[in-house]
Amino acid sequence: MDEASLAGPRERALAAAPVRVVSARVGLGRRLANLWSRRELLWGLVFSDIRIKYKNSALGIFWSMLSPAFTLAVYYMVFSLFLKNGIPNFVVYLFAGLVVWNMFLTAVSTATGVIVDRAALVKKVSFPREILALSNVGAAIVYFVVQVVVLVVFLLVLRHAPAWGFLWLLPVSFLALAAFSAALSVVMSAVNVYFRDMKHLIEVVLQLWFWLTPVVYSYENSIAPHLAAHGLSILYFLNPVTLVVVTFQRVFYVTPVVHSTVTGQVLNILPTWSFARFLELNLALLALSLVAFVVAEAVFGRLEGNFESEL
C-alpha cells in the first residue's frame, strides 16, 4: 500500500493544500491576490468601523450627514450671499462637488493614522495590513453613498433634473476616485508610521487641496482662462479630484454656460466637453488611479517590513 492511502483525510487534504510563503519580499502579484482573498475581512472592518462610530449615539449615522450639511449651508451662505460668485442655483453646484470632496477627505484623513492607531492589532494578528487603510476608504464610500442619496432627494424636491445623457459617467468617475483615494490612503497610512506628524501635515495639505479643487468656485470661469493663456490647462488636471468633481457637477448641475446672477454676463462655469470626451478623460483617470493603487501596494510592501520596530 502506498503512503497516501494510509494517510487520513486531513493529511490527504493537507498534501493538496496550497503552500503559503512568509518571507522578507513578497511579490506584488501575490500581495494583490492575498488582498483579494481577504476581502471578507475588509467588509467586516468597514461595517464594524461604522457601527463603532455610532454605537453610543442616538442619531447614529445621521451624524455623518450633519457635518456635510453644515459645510454645505456655510459655503452656500458665504458664496451666494456675501462673496457672490454669480453662479445661479449655486446650492446644486456646490452639493455635487462637495459629495465628491467629502469622500476623498474622509478616506485620506481617517486612513492616514490608522496603522498607528491599531498598532496593537498590527503587532498581534496576521492579515494584509493595508486592509486597515482600505477599510477607512470603504467607510468613506458608505458615507458617500448616503450623501448621494440625500443629494438625489434634494434634486427631487427642487425638481432639478440631472443630465440623463451623462449619467453613465458617474460609475466610472466614482471608481477612479475610489481607486485614487485608496492609493493615497494606503501610502499615507504606511508613511505615518515612520513620520508621525504626517497625520497633522495631511490635514493642512487637504485644506489647501480643497481650495485647489473647483468645489465652491467654477473652474472654467476663475482659473482656466489664466492657465489657458499660458498653455497650462493640463496643469489643473494634475489634481485628479478636479476631473471627478467637474464630472459630478456636469451630471448634476447640467448647464455648463449660465448667466451670472450678479452681472448678468454669460459665465462659462463647466467644460463644454462632449460625453465622449468626458468618458475618455474619466477612463484615463481610472486607469491611472489603478496604476497608482498598484504602485501604492508596492510602496506599502516595502514600508511594512519595519512596522514592528517603529510601532
Place this chain on the structure above:
Amino acid sequence: MTTVIEVRGVTKQFKIHHERHQSLKERLLHPRSGSTELFNALREVSFDVGAGETVGIVGHNGSGKSTLLKCICGVLKPTAGQIRLRGSLAALLELGAGFQPELSGRDNVYLYGAMLGLSRRTVDAVFDEIVEFSEIAPFIDTQVKFYSSGMYVRLAFAVAVNVDPDILVVDEVLAVGDERFQAKCVDRIQHFQREGRTILLVTHNADQVRALCDRAIVLDGGDLVADGPTHESLRVFRERLLDDAAEHDPEKLLGTIQIESVTTPSGSFEVRSGAGAHLEVTVSSQGAFSGNFVVEVFTRAGLLVSRSDAQGAPVNLVPGVNRVAVDLPTLPLLDGVYDVNLGVVDALGHTVVAWREGAASLQVIYDGREGGIVALGAAVTQL
C-alpha cells in the same frame, strides 16, 4: 508524512532605537540618526514540522521563541530566509488582541473569524459551538468592553480552536485563565493531537512540553541549539539555562560543583517494584557549600513521577570529592525504565548550582499486568 511547516534560514533583525526620531522635524534634522542598533532576534533558524506532530519550542526569555512564532504566523516578516506553510493556521497569541471593545461578543466572533481568514458562512456553522465552549452564552450580545478578562480570553480561545485549523500555534496562553479553563485548553489540545493536527507550543514550562510534545526545539539567543525528542532537547535546555545562570551568578558558585557519577552499592540499576533504590553520588566541589539535593524521577515518555526538592537535611559539601547517598526508599512503579535527574540548589532553593539530567536510569521490574505508572496492586475479591 507531509511537511506542513518548513522554516528555512530564517533570520530576524530588529532595529533598536535609542532615540526615536519620529517627527518630521527630527527626521529632517537627523537624516541618518546613528543611534539605532541592529539586534538579531533569530539567526539562520531552519527546521521542518510534519503533519500531526506536536512540537514544543522552548527557550528562556529573549531567546527568540516568540519572534519565531510570530514569523510563522505571518505577524512578523523575516529579514532573511523564508517559511512555507501548508494548510490553515490559527494562532493563540495574546488572546483577544483582535477584539473591538465597542462591539458585542457576537460581532467580535465574526470579526475575529474574518481576521483568521474565515468566511461568514464558516463562522455561522460553528457559532453555537464557539459560544458553548466559551461558556458566555448569556453575554454574547453584550459589548466586549464589559467582559471580565476571563470571559475575554475564553471567547478568543473558543473562536481560535473552533475554526478547524490544520496548524495550531499556542504561545504561553495556557498560563491564563483559571485552573479549570486551563485543563479545558490542555484537553482541547490533546483532542487536536488525536485528530492529527499539527501543534506548535511555545512555553518555558518544561513540564508542559514533556506532557504534550513528542519533539522539542530549543532556542538560545536567537540560535536553534537543539531539535529532537523532547527529553533530549529538554536536557539541552536545562544545560543552557545553567550556563546562562552561570554568567549572571553573583557568587560564582556555578561550575564549582559537579555531579560526577552515580552508582549503586550492588552496581546494578535494576529495582524490584516496591523496593527502594540507593544511589551513591560523587560530587566534586571547589569550595565549601551547604545546600540541598533535588531528585526528579521521570518515565521514559517524559511524565514526571516525582520531584522532591530541598527536603530533608542540608548536605554540607567540603572542598574536593564528596560522596552523598540518595535514598529512594520505595519505588511502587510499574515495569519500565525511569530516568533520575539530580541537582544541587542553595539553602533557600532559589539557585541551582549543579544539575545532572539523566544522572541514572532505573530499570523497575514488576510482575503484575497493570497499566499506568504506579503499582497499586488493586485486588478484587467477592465478599
